[in-house]
Every structure is written in structure tokens, then in C-alpha cells.
Amino acid sequence: MSAPLYLAVLGKPAFHSLSPAMHNAVMRKLGIKGVYLSFEVDNFEKAVVGAKELGFRGLNVTLPYKENAYRIADEMSEDVKNVKAANTIYFEENKIKAFNTDIYGFSKAVEKSGFSLQGSSIAVIGAGGASRAIVYSALRTKAKKITIFNRTYEKAEKIKEEMSIFSNQTEIKAETLEKINFEDFDIVVNATNIGWKRENIFDIIGTYPKPRKKMKNTLFFDTIYIPTEFLRVSRSLGYSVQDGRWMLVLQGAMSFKIWTSIYPEERIMFRALTRGMKQL
Ligand code: NAP
Numbered sequence: 082m083s084a085p086l087y088l089a090v091l092g093k094p095a096f097h098s099l100s101p102a103m104h105n106a107v108m109r110k111l112g113i114k115g116v117y118l119s120f121e122v123d124n125f126e127k128a129v130v131g132a133k134e135l136g137f138r139g140l141n142v143t144l145p146y147k148e149n150a151y152r153i154a155d156e157m158s159e160d161v162k163n164v165k166a167a168n169t170i171y172f173e174e175n176k177i178k179a180f181n182t183d184i185y186g187f188s189k190a191v192e193k194s195g196f197s198l199q200g201s202s203i204a205v206i207g208a209g210g211a212s213r214a215i216v217y218s219a220l221r222t223k224a225k226k227i228t229i230f231n232r233t234y235e236k237a238e239k240i241k242e243e244m245s246i247f248s249n250q251t252e253i254k255a256e257t258l259e260k261i262n263f264e265d266f267d268i269v270v271n272a273t274n275i276g277w278k279r280e281n282i283f284d285i286i287g288t289y290p291k292p293r294k295k296m297k298n299t300l301f302f303d304t305i306y307i308p309t310e311f312l313r314v315s316r317s318l319g320y321s322v323q324d325g326r327w328m329l330v331l332q333g334a335m336s337f338k339i340w341t342s343i344y345p346e347e348r349i350m351f352r353a354l355t356r357g358m359k360q361l
Contacts, residue, residue: 084136086115088340091128092143095119099306099357100141103333106353107345125149133172139340140170141333147210154179163247164217166210169336180339183214186332187304188222194323196268196300198222204261205229206282207272208236211304215272216240220248228254230261230286263290268300269315276309283314293319304328307358326354 086108090100096119104117122128125146132140142150150167151157155176161167167179191198198219205212205219208231219227231237237255245253263269269290275282283289290299301315306325316322330350338344 083114086113086341087132087135087137088115088117088139088141089132089137090117090119090141090143091122091125091132092119092146093121093123095121095143097361098143099329099354099361100333102353102357103330103350104337106349107337110346110349111343113341122146126153129153129170129177133177137172139172139336141336142168142170144210150179153177160184160217164213166213168332169339171339180336181214182332182335182339183211183328184218184221185335186328186330187215187218189331190323190325190327191268191300191302193327194300194302194321196321198224198268200225201267202226202265203228204263204266204269205272206258206261206270206286207231207274208233208240208255209272212272213240213244215270215304216244216253217247220244220251220253223248224251226252226254228256228261228266230256230258232258258286259288261286261288263288263299264296266299267297268302271301271303271305271309271311274305276303276305276311277307279310281310281314283311290315290318290320306354307361326351330354 090098098119101117101119108115147166151165157179160181161179167181169180169182171178199222201224203219203224205215229237234257241253241255300321302323303309303311304325306329312322334345334347
């Protein structure tokens with residue numbers, strides 16, 4: 082009898098994660114015997130070794146352990162090597178292999194809105210782990226210009242320094258939050274935690290976009306997957322918006338492909354995520 086497919090997400094917190102809903106829906110649809118669980122862990126390294134020992138096929142990794150996942154890996158993709166963070170672990174041939182599917186998730190999610198990172202000017206607000214993957218994703222897809230805006234300037238500067246070596250075609254800058262001028266960008270990304278508690282990021286930054294009217298269209302993209310003031314206000318001013326649900330689904334779909342060689346139906350995951358959100 083073949084072994085069940087055991088998968089999980091590790092983080093702290095992790096019990097709120099909607100990844101189990103997405104992946105279990107896909108396994109049901111494909112008739113795969115197995116389960117995707119969530120674990121909140123204090124000792125990430127011990128938990129990874131334990132999961133490997135128990136016969137898990139792979140793991141997703143969320144806050145605050147994405148850098149630990151990079152450090153613990155025996156082998157890693159080129160992307161993980163470059164961003165020094167992983168959100169996917171695959172146990173293969175008794176090795177811990179690390180991948181970063183957030184990079185794919187972001188660029189594909191932008192495409193789903195009808196925008197393209199290639200040749201675009203992109204503002205990335207925030208300079209944490211998500212920002213790093215997003216900046217790298219935009220660099221790899223040959224964005225024209227990327228500006229990282231962050232409350233703590235030094236963190237934006239650090240990402241700029243570390244990432245600029247990966248492209249000589251993209252201009253990359255770091256700024257403090259209040260320097261943002263929304264009209265300068267084709268795509269504005271919220272990669273901060275601001276919005277989960279209904280805070281208005283424009284009030285925190287101290288400036289709002291001008292109403293679109295005759296101005297070019299801009300995509301306001303939020304990495305947060307619940308409705309936020311960032312998107313509500315941008316939409317009301319006439320701009321295109323996208324929340325973080327597709328990014329989450331697409332990174333999950335690519336993780337599933339790494340573990341099983343099957344790229345799942347994205348809409349099955351999207352529906353499961355949306356259903357799961359209603360129960361939060
Ligand atoms: P992180 O490493 O903790 O970074 C948080 C960022 O938010 C930092 O730049 C921080 O600025 C900024 N920030 C937090 N509170 C702030 C405030 N009150 N005022 C100004 N700046 C503030 O977190 P992360 O892992 O990058 O995650 C960021 C967001 O991305 C989260 O909302 C997460 O849910 C989302 N995300 C979504 C997906 C998806 O698939 N949809 C995937 C990954 C992450 P300082 O540097 O100044 O502290």
C-alpha cells in the first residue's frame with residue numbers, strides 16, 4: 082500500500098493559515114490519499130527533522146522561519162540562494178531541498194490583473210521578507226524601476242544593496258515612507274503588515290493618490306488577502322486593485338507541483354481559500 086501524502090505548514094503563528102484548506106481541497110479533487118496540517122513551532126530545526134523522520138513529503142514555511150528554512154537546507158534553488166529565504170521544503174533522497182514560490186506567486190498574480198512587471202515602475206512599500214521576494218521577482222522579470230519605501234530606511238537600503246547585484250537593467254532605490262509619490266509608478270505594492278487590523282496605510286504614510294480621472298491607470302496590489310483600506314481607497318479613486326489571495330494561491334500551487342509534480346487547478350485552491358476566509 083502506498084504511503085499517504087503528508088504535508089504541513091510550519092510557523093508561529095500558523096493555526097490561522099489557509100494553506101491547509103487550499104491543499105486539502107486539491108488532494109480531495111485529485112483523489113490523493115493524504116493530509117496537509119499546520120503546526121506552530123518554537124524550534125523550527127527540530128520540527129523539520131521530525132517531519133522528515135515521520136515521512137512528510139514536504140513543508141511550507143511561514144513567519145518567522147523563512148530564513149531558517151534557507152539555512153537548514155542541504156540543497157536549494159537559485160532563487161533561494163539569492164533571496165536567502167525559502168517558503169517550501171521538499172524532502173527528497175533523504176535531503177532537505179528548499180524553494181521560494183512567493184517569487185512566482187507575486188509575478189503571476191500581477192499578470193492576472195492584466196499588468197506586467199516587465200518594463201514597469203514599481204513601488205514596494207515595506208522591507209521585510211515579503212518585500213525581498215517581491216523586489217527579486219520584479220528584478221528577474223526586468224522591471225524598469227523599483228523603489229522600496231520603508232518606515233525603517235536602513236532595511237530598505239539593505240534590500241536595495243543586496244538585490245541590485247542581480248540586475249543591471251533595473252534602477253533600484255530606497256526611500257522613507259513619506260517620500261512616496263504614487264503618480265510615479267505603474268504598480269504600487271503594500272508589502273507591510275498594515276491593513277490586517279483595518280488601519281489606513283495612506284493615513285500612516287501621510288499622503289493619498291490623486292483621483293485617477295485623466296491619469297494613467299496604476300495597479301494597487303496588496304499582499305494582504307483580506308479586504309484592506311489600501312485597496313478600498315485606491316479602487317474608489319479609480320485605480321485597478323488586487324488583493325493577496327491570488328499570490329497566496331499561486332505560491333501554494335507551485336509548492337504543490339514541487340512536492341507532487343502536479344500543477345493543481347488554481348481555481349480549486351482559490352475557492353477553498355475564499356471559503357476558508359469566511360470561517361476566520
Ligand atoms: P515582516 O518581515 O515582518 O515585515 C513587515 C514590514 O511591515 C516591515 O517593512 C515593517 O516596517 C512594516 N510595518 C509594519 N507595521 C508598520 C507600521 N505600523 N508602520 C509602518 N510600517 C510598518 O513581514 P513580511 O513577512 O514581509 O510580511 C509582510 C506582509 O506580506 C504581511 O501582511 C503578510 O501577510 C504578507 N504576505 C502575503 C503573502 C501572500 O502570499 N499573499 C506572502 C507573504 C507575505 P519596519 O521595517 O519599519 O518595521
